[in-house]
Amino acid sequence: GAGVSQTPSNKVTEKGKYVELRCDPISGHTALYWYRQSLGQGPEFLIYFQGTGAADDSGLPNDRFFAVRPEGSVSTLKIQRTERGDSAVYLCASSFGQGGEGYDGYTFGSGTRLTVV
Amino acid sequence: AQSVTQPDIHITVSEGASLELRCNYSYGATPYLFWYVQSPGQGLQLLLKYFSGDTLVQGIKGFEAEFKRSQSSFNLRKPSVHWSDAAEYFCAVYGFIGTGTASKLTFGTGTRLQVTL
Numbered sequence: 044g045a046g047v048s049q050t051p052s053n054k055v056t057e058k059g060k061y062v063e064l065r066c067d068p069i070s071g072h073t074a075l076y077w078y079r080q081s082l083g084q085g086p087e088f089l090i091y092f093q094g095t096g097a098a099d100d101s102g103l104p105n106d107r108f109f110a111v112r113p114e115g116s117v118s119t120l121k122i123q124r125t126e127r128g129d130s131a132v133y134l135c136a137s138s139f140g141q142g143g144e145g146y147d148g149y150t151f152g153s154g155t156r157l158t159v160v
Numbered sequence: 161a162q163s164v165t166q167p168d169i170h171i172t173v174s175e176g177a178s179l180e181l182r183c184n185y186s187y188g189a190t191p192y193l194f195w196y197v198q199s200p201g202q203g204l205q206l207l208l209k210y211f212s213g214d215t216l217v218q219g220i221k222g223f224e225a226e227f228k229r230s231q232s233s234f235n236l237r238k239p240s241v242h243w244s245d246a247a248e249y250f251c252a253v254y255g256f257i258g259t260g261t262a263s264k265l266t267f268g269t270g271t272r273l274q275v276t277l
Contacts, residue, residue: 047203076264085250085267086204099262134203136265148194148254149265151203 045069047152049135055158056125064120064155068137075118076149077110078134086134092118125159132156164253166268174276175243181236181271183251192254193234194265195225199247207249210234221245246275 048067056062068075074093078086088102092112103109107125112118122129136149165184173179185191192211196204208219215227225236234251251268 083269085252085269086265088264088266091262091264093262099264136204148192148206148209148252149204151196151205153201153203 047135047137047150049133049152049155051155052153053156053158055160058125058127058159060125062122062125062157064122064133064157066118066120066135066137066152068116068118068135069139069150070116072137072139072150073115074138075112076136076138077118077120078136080132080134080154082131089120089133122157125157127159130157130159164251164266164268166249166251166271168271169269170272170274172274172276173241176240179236179238179241179245179273181249181251181273183234183236183268184232185234185251185253186232187253187255189255190229193225193227194252194254195219195223195234195236196250196252196267197221197247198250198270204250207236241273241275243275243277246273248272 050065076091077089079089080086090097090110091099095112095115107123110120132154134151134154136151138149163186167182194209195207197207198204207223208217208225210217210227218224223238225234227234248270250270252265254265255263
């Protein structure tokens with residue numbers, strides 16, 4: 044697609060429920076990232092995919108968080124047993140390759156605002 | 161420790177005045193440096209980037225930034241601010257920062273710019 048698409052744009056869920064957040068990256072972008080942005084904070088890294096595999100998941104806060112990218116394109120961030128502290132904007136970004144001359148950084152989606160009540 | 165710092169949480173300037181937003185980084189090598197802007201309810205948009213070469217880089221919307229190795233800074237500037245520039249601005253460093261095995265973007269906490277008419 045023309046840009047990074049994230050759905051839904053807003054999600055309200057009850058504490059303890061399971062949620063899935065979807066990210067559709069720019070076509071051809073091999074790298075995909077998930078970030079979490081809490082109110083008044085900068086985005087914080089969660090997980091990075093290169094192709095289908097999670098190359099770095101060091102930012103996932105605990106084992107309630109999981110993400111997949113089975114075909115190397117669309118990714119889903121899954122949160123089990125949601126807690127009120129999970130409320131944040133979840134941002135997805137994609138890029139073509141990693142670093143090097145001409146590297147353009149990431150293209151971000153508009154995010155999914157998750158509210159746990 | 162490797163980090164990105166934006167010392168100013170909130171800045172207010174009058175329309176037409178000049179602007180400088182501060183960013184300091186701590187990183188072992190010369191990093192890739194970025195400035196992003198985020199308008200309310202929007203994703204992050206890339207303003208400019210620095211990899212190497214000329215330390216003064218030009219970006220979109222009339223913004224520029226200067227890399228100063230001796231000061232570990234990458235401050236964002238604009239000669240004349242427009243009301244539409246009101247937004248949140250994030251400095252980011254691309255590299256191996258924190259835990260994990262992959263280079264990634266690490267963001268500062270952001271500076272909120274308010275423009276008065």
